[in-house]
Amino acid sequence: MEHGQSQITIVDEEGNEQLYEVLFTFDSEEFDKSYVLYYPVGADEDEDGEIEIHAYSFTERAGDEASEVSGDLHPVETEEEWDMIEEVLNTFLDDQEEEE
Secondary structure, three states: OOOOOOEEEEEOOOOOEEEEEEEEEEEEOOOOEEEEEEEEOOOOOOOOOOOOOEEEEEEEEEOOOOOOEEEEEEOOOOHHHHHHHHHHHHHHHHHHHHHO
């Protein structure tokens, strides 16, 4: 996981790999963390025209090869973090609507 990456592969507890589209990443000085918001590749919109978006904090780490970047995802821990993420997401979505 690195800033600017457009897709990530996440491996679940059973070893299954799932490909996700990265919506965006951002850093929070308030929580001193980096965050990624993403959704499954090929996800269909629900009846309200929405797609389920996932959010995690992450830490980058170098992979085995020089060109490989990976990282660790961490669950969002507090309501304050969720509130901040929701505010950033809403701002992002509003900006996207204005550009269209």
